[in-house]
Amino acid sequence: MTNKTILRLENGTLFLLALSLFIYLGFPIFYFFLFLLLPDITMIGYLGGSSLGAKIYNLGHTLVFPVLLLLLYLVIPIILLLPIAIIWSAHIFMDRTLGYGLKYPDEFKHTHIQNL
Known part of the structure; x- marks a missing residue:
């Protein structure tokens, strides 16, 4: 099995975990799919x-900000923060499952996972 596989x-499993958690917590599944592509x-x-483009794209596709939202939710329980996170x-997990990783500045198709 290759590292890419x-x-x-790993990321496909994490995507399914996030989806399951969203459903388990009782958030409307409609919102999950409505906003799933918003980071793009x-x-x-x-x-x-x-x-x-690579710098801005990578800011929206790093796990740092969703994790910070989650931590903020734990400190200040504003319910909206949790489904956003x-x-x-x-x-991010979905993108990485499909092979879309963080971008290098030379071109859009050059990612940390593969060349698309």
């Missing part, structure tokens, strides 16, 4: 060129 299995709005950064994480 292991990463895809960061692709708009590519209008400013490959280097700027779960959906955002699920999006």
